[in-house]
Amino acid sequence: MAYTVPKLTDYSTEALEKAADECTAACTAEASEVRTEADLKSFRDRWMARKNGILTQVNDLWLKGAPKEAKRETGIRVNEAKAAVADIIDKAEHLRLELSTAATDSLDISLPGIRRPIGAEHPVARTSREIVAVFQKLGYSVAEGPVVETDYYNFEALNFPPNHPARDTQDTLFIAGQEAKPQRERLLLRTHTSPVQIRTMEKMRPPIRIVIPGTVHRNDPPDASHSPMFHQIEGLAVDTNITFGDLKGTLDHAMKALFGSSVKTHFRPSFFPFTEPSAELYVTCFICGGSGKREGDAPCRPCKQTGWIEVLGCGMVDPNVFEFVKDNGYDPKKVSGFAFGMGVDRLALLKYGVDDIQLFFQGDVRFLEQFG
Numbered sequence: 001m002a003y004t005v006p007k008l009t010d011y012s013t014e015a016l017e018k019a020a021d022e023c024t025a026a027c028t029a030e031a032s033e034v035r036t037e038a039d040l041k042s043f044r045d046r047w048m049a050r051k052n053g054i055l056t057q058v059n060d061l062w063l064k065g066a067p068k069e070a071k072r073e074t075g076i077r078v079n080e081a082k083a084a085v086a087d088i089i090d091k092a093e094h095l096r097l098e099l100s101t102a103a104t105d106s107l108d109i110s111l112p113g114i115r116r117p118i119g120a121e122h123p124v125a126r127t128s129r130e131i132v133a134v135f136q137k138l139g140y141s142v143a144e145g146p147v148v149e150t151d152y153y154n155f156e157a158l159n160f161p162p163n164h165p166a167r168d169t170q171d172t173l174f175i176a177g178q179e180a181k182p183q184r185e186r187l188l189l190r191t192h193t194s195p196v197q198i199r200t201m202e203k204m205r206p207p208i209r210i211v212i213p214g215t216v217h218r219n220d221p222p223d224a225s226h227s228p229m230f231h232q233i234e235g236l237a238v239d240t241n242i243t244f245g246d247l248k249g250t251l252d253h254a255m256k257a258l259f260g261s262s263v264k265t266h267f268r269p270s271f272f273p274f275t276e277p278s279a280e281l282y283v284t285c286f287i288c289g290g291s292g293k294r295e296g297d298a299p300c301r302p303c304k305q306t307g308w309i310e311v312l313g314c315g316m317v318d319p320n321v322f323e324f325v326k327d328n329g330y331d332p333k334k335v336s337g338f339a340f341g342m343g344v345d346r347l348a349l350l351k352y353g354v355d356d357i358q359l360f361f362q363g364d365v366r367f368l369e370q371f372g
């Protein structure tokens with residue numbers, strides 16, 4: 001039979017004690033029946049509801065109905081009973097909270113605990129961090145910039161004049177509805193991390209040495225070696241008397257730190273609007289060691305049997321670029337510098353022998369957990 005609050009006729013100490021004990025015992029018994037969240041709610045309501053909950057009834061029936069001379073003692077008993085009931089309900093709530101993480105209906109303490117697998121660093125993030133760390137050891141600091149960029153920073157200040165054909169080499173994704181703005185203010189998804197060169201030089205006076213990791217976008221349909229979103233690391237060093245020799249020494253050191261001390265580097269002339277002269281840096285293939293061949297004379301695929309792998313673009317900062325930040329101490333007659341930019345995803349593909357860049361971005365745990 002469910003407990004109901006009795007009317008009291010006898011207000012002797014013994015009778016009050018008995019009534020209070022019965023009340024708390026009933027509450028304890030009901031608390032032990034609580035299993036689910038719903039049980040807990042109806043249990044709490046039954047006892048605590050302001051309107052006609054058991055404690056309210058205790059108050060109304062016992063205290064309000066007490067003869068004058070028994071009021072004080074009844075008040076004390078009622079308060080004790082209330083505190084005891086509140087305590088029981090509190091415990092039931094805590095227990096319920098513990099149970100809800102283990103099982104809904106009962107707790108089997110012999111079951112194994114809940115395993116929370118520790119995540120692994122994403123191979124692209126890891127490669128990026130390792131490259132950045134190599135340059136940090138050389139005294140470079142890290143800079144970042146926005147992914148949504150203006151035409152000015154992405155192109156114009158990097159010496160891609162409006163309508164220059166070099167812009168066509170980067171299949172740019174433009175933000176829609178910008179036609180009313182002057183061209184240099186129009187927004188786009190940055191196609192490279194190079195705009196942060198300008199942003200940093202606007203803020204910091206020379207000398208500077210920075211590396212800039214970040215996400216970039218191009219309108220390239222996804223395939224095994226292309227993704228419309230990918231990652232780059234840019235580098236920039238500006239000071240007085242920086243030479244191409246500094247560029248070669250720095251990058252040769254960095255490649256050995258990244259791919260092993262036996263790799264050789266080699267520079268081939270190239271073109272970028274923001275560097276002059278410009279070059280592409282190649283390293284001896286770290287898969288075949290530069291022979292172009294794998295075991296049993298099999299052709300080495302990553303270097304296309306040439307023994308060399310292109311890793312980045314670089315060059316001496318074009319004086320036209322310094323002109324855009326001249327007022328912040330970058331007078332091209334006084335300072336010189338070098339810059340470089342590399343694709344992190346491509347390097348991660350080579351480093352981990354992954355043959356499809358899409359795997360990096362599909363979030364498939366079976367792929368990612370191999371890097372744990």
Ligand code: DAH
Nearest residue numbers: 192275313314315339340341
């Ligand atoms: N921004 C170039 C690209 O995305 C890469 C690059 C080349 C960056 C030469 C440089 C550089 O800083 O000097 O293709």
